[in-house]
Amino acid sequence: MAATRYSRRDHISNKIEFPGSPLSFGSPLYIDRSPIEDLAIATLNQVGSLVRIKAPQRMGKTSLINHVMGVARQAEMQTVFVDIRQADTKALGDLDKFLRWFCWVIGQQLNLDTKFDEYWFESAGSKLSCTTYMQECFLRQFECPLIVAIDTAHYLVDYPNIAKNFFSMLRSWYEQARVRDDWQKLRLIIAHVAELELPLPSNQSPFNVGLQLNLPYFTMPQVKDLAEPYELHKVGIDDFFTLQPLLSLVGGHPYLLQLAFYWLQSGYVSLTQLVQEASTDRGIYGEHLRCLCLALQQDDTLMAAFNQMLLTPEPIRLNAKTAYRLEDMGLIQSNDVQSSLGCELYRQYFCTHLEG
Structure with a gap:
């Protein structure tokens, strides 16, 4: 303009x-998508709970986290927020460095000094050291529940070794929190885009347990x-x-x-x-649309599938992997069988800006 x-x-x-x-807690622009907020808050009031928030980009995942954690703080729970995007390449290049970074972020928000020398044992391995650190330095420091929200978890997909070990550790924490007193204080929130391709057996994944909330x-x-x-x-x-x-x-x-x-x-x-x-x-919407267009032009498979959708007014069936990626970008809406364009704006813009 x-x-x-x-x-x-x-x-x-x-x-x-x-x-x-993201909208802060109490923002007049935050809109409840009932019963999503009530379900999330009710679940986080349960011992050892896990809430998974799944939605494409720009759908309000972080705003929802801010809202439910604001309610939790009013109920005198401890809350911490971990944005995976803030981990630099050095931390993401090594599991031990990443898990130390993860614990450091939590400790900073709880105003607790790091004590890696006391609780991090090389011979025990990074995951067990991180688990011990979480128990001794965080969970045992508070009588109230501790909510750890992990945002943009999908960024770890590009680091398969980190993702495999980190997410399997979270699954073990969730299982411990069902039976062990100290761990029952831990409540987890994991926010991510659509389906994640992870090298994890189902019994080691945190993405098939707990409460899943899809943001419409x-x-x-x-x-x-x-x-x-x-x-x-x-x-x-x-x-x-x-x-x-x-x-x-x-x-x-x-x-x-x-x-x-x-x-x-x-x-x-x-x-x-x-x-x-x-x-x-x-x-x-020019900047938003140009960014989406550039992303499509960098992937021939996505381009071909999206062009097919532009030419078809009715919902169609797409390859599952392709549908997930287009849904991540917010370009389409999918159910278990068929996919449709996210909105008419995308049809009008991309019909004139994409080469078939």
């Missing part, structure tokens, strides 16, 4: 966060709830029906809706202009 179209409006709200970052698109009542804090009536959008051209393009996609509502309430662009330019590089 050209900068000359900008005009400052008195009604621009400083309280509206620019979309793209917003329903229309939830879209109405999301629109409310943006006060769109101040820019001439007086009823929900007026938004139908936008909803026909993006459906209930959380990020795409938030981005549209942000720019609409700012007065930067009108609804008519936003819809007309939505599927072009100069529209508000």
Whole structure:
């Protein structure tokens, strides 16, 4: 969009966060997707529990974690948040270094000094040392439950040795927490994109136990709830029906809706202009769409499958691995049998930007 179209409006709200970052606990922009929040909170109140949050990119996984951990803190539980993306290449190159990094992150958030020399035994191996460290330095330090949320767990897929050992260790922690008193205080949250390809037997995987929560698109009542804090009536959008051209393009996609509502309430662009330019590089979705396009162009298999979807108005069956990868990117929605485009916006944009 050209900068000359900008005009400052008195009604621009400083309280509206620019979309793209996780929402903090208590944010007025956080929308409950009942009963997901209630299920997560109820599960974390159970001893030795595990909650798995699975959804494509930009669907609100981290915001959900922030919400349930905020509720947990109000209930006087200890909470820590581990973002796997923050592990650097040095830590990801060696299992022992990665597990020490993992424990260090937890210790920093709990304001506890590291004691690796006391509890990390080379002869016992990295996984057992990490398990001992978790028990002695963290779980036995508190009477209350400890929630450890592990976000962007799918980043470890590119490090199969780390992934195999780390995830099998988490599974063993989950099993210990079912029977051992100290470990019953541990509650785990693991957030990731769609199905993960891991070199793990089913009895060593943490991805087939505990409560799995899939984050869907917003329903229309939830879209109405999301629109409310943006006060769109101040820019001439007086009823929900007026938004139908936008909803026909993006459906209930959380990020795409938030981005549209942000720019609409700012007065930067009108609804008519936003819809007309939505599927072009100069529209508000231009950067998002270009990133997706570049990712597709780097993989011939994904490109071919996605082109097939663009040419077929009805849901189709895709190779499972291909469907998972396209779903990870947020481009499609899949069930156990068939896949369909995530929204009409993608059809309009990619029909003119991808070579078949």
